[in-house]
């Protein structure tokens with residue numbers, strides 16, 4: 055009884071107003087369940103990068119029912135945001151990205167119609183970057199496509215083909231010419247090219263995310279994942295991964311890994327659980343260096359921003375511990391009792407430091423509490 059009372063008091067004193075924001079908290083939500091505009095099976099979300107038209111806006115790819123790419127200028131403070139339709143389609147789309155010329159790259163993965171297009175600001179197709187049919191892959195579909203930003207293949211197109219288990223680079227000047235290719239494990243569903251030229255691939259069925267060099271050697275791999283669909287290498291060297299779980303399983307989650315001194319992945323933890331078949335992940339860096347995550351929670355029909363636990367800045371000197379004295383006055387069985395608690399609080403965790411908690415019952419009530 056006393057312990058419960060004291061624990062409650064500590065919470066009230068350290069976190070006035072009901073508690074500070076913990077990592078994993080939803081800071082902004084777009085779509086269900088808040089009502090208003092909803093996203094129709096958003097497969098992916100990206101934060102448009104600095105230097106590109108629309109920088110900071112979100113590009114959301116809706117896959118089912120309403121098949122659109124929309125651009126949202128988020129209002130992270132007041133909620134919601136301004137929305138405009140970039141492209142309205144009749145077939146499925148999985149991913150999209152903003153190009154330096156202001157146009158948008160879209161990926162149509164539909165079986166038998168695997169194509170990657172560039173659409174202009176008016177929503178008209180202006181270029182076909184890739185056509186699976188032209189390669190005799192009528193039963194396959196391109197599931198991811200990126201224009202490579204840096205490295206030896208900058209400007210060319212990275213394509214991820216889910217059913218033929220391959221990732222390859224298409225010549226920007228000749229769509230039938232492959233500049234590089236590799237076989238992957240089963241069901242590669244996304245790939246990103248890194249500034250150093252390496253490629254990060256998420257393999258759904260082999261439950262793996264890996265970074266490979268262009269010579270095919272593996273830099274690292276993280277195995278045992280539950281249907282991974284997207285991965286982001288963070289500015290602090292960590293890797294964040296979206297595990298989809300399964301269709302309508304609500305077992306989707308965001309997990310984060312770091313690397314030990316030997317380069318082996320070590321799980322930091324699960325930042326968010328209970329997602330419904332999520333497929334897309336990106337991040338934003340806050341003014342204080344904290345990395346927050348933007349997530350396409352696909353079958354919950356929403357995009358949201360979640361508070362991360364990593365920081366791009368190294369940790370500063372530890373905050374000093376906080377000495378605290380709590381006077382509690384309570385009625386217990388009609389008898390009024392006064393308890394004084396002295397404790398030292400760890401200012402980082404907000405929890406009592408070990409062996410610092412002393413409490414004693416007082417006679418009477420101190421004058422200022424009467």
Ligand SMILES: [Ca+2]
Pocket residue numbers: 198199200244245246247
């Ligand atoms: Ca990609």
Ligand SMILES: [Ca+2]
Pocket residue numbers: 099100284285286334335336
């Ligand atoms: Ca992503």
